[in-house]
Amino acid sequence: MKSKLIWILAPIIGLFMSFSYAQEKTISGTVTDQMGMALPGVNIVVEGTTIGTQTDFDGNYTIQGSQDQTLLFSYIGLQSVVKVIGASSTIDVIMEEDAEALEEVVVTALGISRDKKSLGYATQEVQGEDLNTVKSGNFVNALSGKASGIQIKKNNNLGGSTNVVIRGNASLTGSNQALFVIDGVPINNTNSNSEYQGEASGNYYDYGNTASDINPEDIESVNVLKGAAASALYGSRAANGVIMITTKKGKDAAGIGITVNSGITIGSIDKSTFAKYQDQYGAGYGAYYGPDEDGFFNQEDVTGDGVADITVPFTEDASYGGRFDSNLLVYQWDALDPDSPNYRTATPWVNAKNGPISFFETPVTTTNSVSFARSYEDDGSFRLNYTRFDQSGLMPNSSIKKHNFSMSGVFKLTDRLTVTGYSNYINTKALGRNSTGYNDNIVSNFKQWWQTNVDLKDLKDIYFDTKRNVTWNPASTDAGSAPIYWDNPYWSRYENYQNDYRNRFIGNVSLDYEFTDWLNFTARVATDTYSEIQEERRANGSVPTGFGIPDSAGNRGNVDSGYGRRNLDVTETNYDFFFNFQKDLSDDFNLKGILGTNIRRNDFQSIYSATSGGLSVPRLYSLQNSTGPLPLPVERAEKIGVDGIYASASLGYKSILFVDATVRRDHSSTLPEDNSTFYYPSVATSFVFTNLLNADFITFGKLRANYAEVGNSAPFDFLFDTYNVNIPPGAPSTSVDNQKKNPELKPERTESFELGLEMKFLRNRLSFDLAYYQTNSIDQIFGVPVSRATGFEKKILNAGEIENKGVELSISGNPVRTEDFSWTAMVNWTKNKNEVVSLEDGIQTLQLGDFQGGVTLNAEVGQPYGVIYGTDYTYLNGERVVDPADGQFIKTSTSDQKIGDTNPDWLMGISNKFNYKNLSFSFLIDIQQGGSIFSLDQYYGRATGLYEETAFINDLGNPVRNTLADGGGFINEGVNPDGATNASRIRADRFGAFGYRRGLPDKAFVYDASYVKLREVAISYNLPSKLLANTFLTNASLSLIGSNLWIIDKNIPHEDPEGGLSAGNLQGYSVGSLPTTRDFGFNLKLQF
């Protein structure tokens, strides 16, 4: 037995012995620079092992190693030194300045790597690691605050879209979204949301933007190309800047190359972003009920004994009713249904124990991934990754599940021929995305139209007990009554849910052939294709609402049930062929150049069909189950092609001066033949002045300047008029389209220039990048809203100019860098000033969107893009005017008052990272200053008496909701039309006094959207290499992550200032947006 054990253990013992076979010894020494100054914080590793250390404050180190091993000394800004240990046990090292080490290589347009110092335009790199700490399901969100010049606006919709705008809105009505590029090739980032979703119409969903499919695990780094000069080679689509993503290729694979990553994130609602209700009054709109319409309750016989009972006005979706009184027993909604435990039972009139916030669930996100990577020295490398992402949402019955498979690699087939490839398959399944907008949105229900006496737990119990739509808001007292305005929210979630399913493939293969040491040829083909199914359903017995296919005016018929599905097929294919050459013309001059062509084809196909008039068989969701004849489906087939040729040349003089010039010619399918080919140039220059200076503390200094033009073509089908075919009202019916097209379009044009200064001090201890830019977008192609008296809503024109001017500043520093402790800080600051310079001749104002409440979003000449118009207070000598007759403000009679500007004054991100030995701690603070947001939730929700601001003790010491006779009401601050200080009291004993209804203008519901947020906090611990030395692990780290932990400051009550509609140009309007969650996560990463 014993001997057998020895045999079994022998190989293991042998393994251990082999590790300790080499003769270990202790080496020590001092590291100094050329001047003889001690260098603290120099990294020293034993090559090929995980053994490493750092020099202390005096430049001293000690390390374990054996004779035949080598030590690698490295320090940023200095040339690395390699020393074989040999016989000696003391190794002193002098490290020299390294010009090369300052050569930051960045990925530029087309995926071409360039030396950053030679670039005449602004780029900013964010490491994949920094985007991957917090797993939000959309890596784009993680960019917020991490680069200057970029505004990220996410919303809280499950899988919702994120608005990414670089250097301000340049396009009046077209897309202002940045272009997403993977390994040099553009991918699709559109969202398939209905245009009506963006306009806050109810019962639409936010399907998210498709860039969210990119797996953050695959990202090596992201480079933000900010100006037109940086992106000129991409042509038209890159006018809004580019997010360049470089994927991991397995080059840095260590150990046996397996990485396992496992993370979990749990969210909890930040209560400051949800409604805080008053708790003193329940259902009703005022004293309007009962036989004489003067009480807070109705008198109806609900017990069937022929005697009138005190009943709650269930049909009213407001909380401006009777004062709570636990001694008062009333018949509530739950007294009506025979399956209810309180059937025909009166219950105390009290504030609900479980308010709407208890409706939300705890969102849990898990991410598990495993990747395999291997590097074959100079021959290449590969990487395989599988990631599974599971997310459950705030809303009951909501989830997103993703499987992401990716493979990438680079191989040298011959000395001259290299092949690179990336392929990514993503399968996304979403269930129960939340309905957005005004109607049929549970959050609008909770934030605008609610009864504070209704208990969510009761609603939950009765739904799960009966699986029927027993609602708090029935149309009548009859048992089984249909709802009048609102369903039981659990019914909505479990019966009226949507789902979608997307299969997507992104891939590219690229061949690189080296003709000579100065000339390369690259051929690349790339595709991004997905098919998607979206299904929407309503169960029989729901509140009727607009559903299905909208008519040409956007109206949808009311139905209590229905089923609709949309199938999408979207493909983009890019073919790139380019020559890339680089030659030293003399000792001083170096010439680089690119000559190439890009062929792009986009194909978009969709079909949307929906039942009409309801479903014949309940709970069967199929088109053939339509009660009415199936309406005409909406079918789309759109193809776009752009063929481009481009050339660029870059001349460098002694690493001091660089001049770049590019030119691109595009031929686009969407413009009329005479105008479809167009050219645009760019010039950029970079001057590295430090090479002429001799100031020790300045490590690096560079001035850059550029000018670029980018041409842009039109969207699909903007040239020739087509008609709409209507569902026949008994005879064939057609109509003229709302939009007049234009067969004489020409390309639009963006002209921009930029000045920049980059400096680094004290061996990179401190550095900054400062940029000033101006971008003018001219001859914009868009549907100009016109007077409807022309017979159209819009006319496609080349019209208008928008100017964006701005300053971007990034400062990073390394205030402390010692052996055990380091502190890195970075600040990104962005200020963009936007102005609409001109519109079509004679037009001063364009209406970009019109919303409920008479609020519109506009572009007006001389104003920033996106000003909010609506009604305002009227003023007398700067004071608000109050009508003495009723104490109400007198608002303007027209809605053309400027009441807000959606553009922020500036944005700032502050990140700090502290490392102590193996422990690191980092946090990011994200700040937006200024910008306005209109809240429809407050507009209505205050009128209906939901919020705590609508029930308080007034100046007379009485409840404000008492009648005036009873000492209630309050005094609006202002003056009467005669100038006298207002002393008239406004009634607050009925709904509306605090909301939209009684004199308050739209202006009263416009809030400052500023915020200061603690966006991310992360604590990571890397297990010491000593601990791992004798295991199969090469690296193990553990992180605790928090995101959106604390909204340090904001000015809009009851919601998140970032809560908006979805991605797109219509911003600054908030309706029924979900509360924000504080997310806590835990992540474990193991490398083998």
Add this chain to the structure above:
Amino acid sequence: MKKLAILITAVIFASCSSDLESLNENIKDPLAVPGESLFTGAQKNLVDQVVDLNVNNNNTKLWAQYLQETTYTDESNYDQVTRTIPETHWSVMYKNVLKDLDEAKIVIEATTYSTPELEALKPNKLVIIEILNVYTYANLVETFGDVPYTEALDIDNLLPMYDDAETIYKDLVSRLTAAINALDESNGSFGSADRIYGGDVALWKKFAASLKLRMGILMSDVDAAFAKTTVESAVTTGVFTSNADNASYTFLGSDPNTNPIHDNLILSGRRDFVAATTIIDVMNSLDDPRRLLYFTPTDDGTYKGGNIGETSSYSTYSHVSAQVEEATFPGILFDYAEVRFLLAEARARLFEVGGTAKEHYDAGITASILDWGGTAAEATTYLVQPTVDYDLAIVASTATTPWKEVIGTQKWIALYNRGLEAWTSIRLLDYPLMATPADAVSGFPARYTYPIIEQSLNGANYGSAASAIGGDEAETKLFWDLN
């Protein structure tokens, strides 16, 4: 090196594909359609907008105090800004009606039909389009005042100026006269594409004459001579002579082609409207036989209407009757009863239209009762009541111009379910008196204010028009509304 040169050339030419522009073709929507289908679409859009009671589209049934909102009483209180109703009305009339009619005309004119018989229908089709054009423009003038007219429907003029309302109105009358003269009753027209008259030219002629009668009457206070000529010439042409002549649009049973009232009251499941006390009180006092045809009784069998502008509980008050809520309840653009009331007014104003005011008044009431499903006997009983009897009522009236109160009140009852027309009649005759809503945001609206988008987009022309009519306010009286 040679290979390289070839490769470079190949790369550059790779992107020089020809015929790239053909990708831009929209293969899913038609580039051309029959003019008749455009006419059908326009006609439906017009009827939908006129018939509708959706608070986002048409509030005039609330303003005429036939109906009252239950909980959300903004529109009962004359709020026309929050839901931008003028915007909708303007947009539907210009964009969805006039533009499609205009396009129908252009297409039909340009069409060469396959047979001489079909070709022969063309002139009548164009005239019928013209008649609906006049109807629609007249409505715009009656609701807004000055509106774009000579410069309207021209997409090359993005900022059309507004024309003087009275000038437009008179021009419309002469266009109508020309249309009447151009109709050829010996030939057909649209056939089934016309969902009102099935292409019956004789009926269209009566419709045009009746419209001319109405337009003439509207001009009476501002230009009596013009009104007289217009009215008399209309009657000579031949106005409606029975309910069979009613311009009644046939809806279908399923969405989106049902009567819009059905969509609003039944399909929506909402309970936004109850009867208004103003009409219920009058009908109760007259024991009007149409009461149960217009409204439902409350639980106790009586008819009750909500107080104007006040929150009203749905269960307490009467509602719109079941027949009005039906999907296929006809949409009325014009009816015989109205014609007889107009003739009564004409006689009261001493225009030569034959008969007496009383005869026309009695006929109007009778036509209305019968059309709504009442009986001749009910009509007879109703008419002899002292409060209804024309002569007695005139004597009893304390109004400055008693016939305005007497005819105005009965015409208003008959115009139930025709909000726009009723609102116009109230504005012209100033009777019956409307209650002041509890939380009125303005006086009784004499017009729609101009759309917000006109203020911001077409500002200069808007400004001139606003000052020309005396201010862009709800209370600004239009040119024909002198008293």
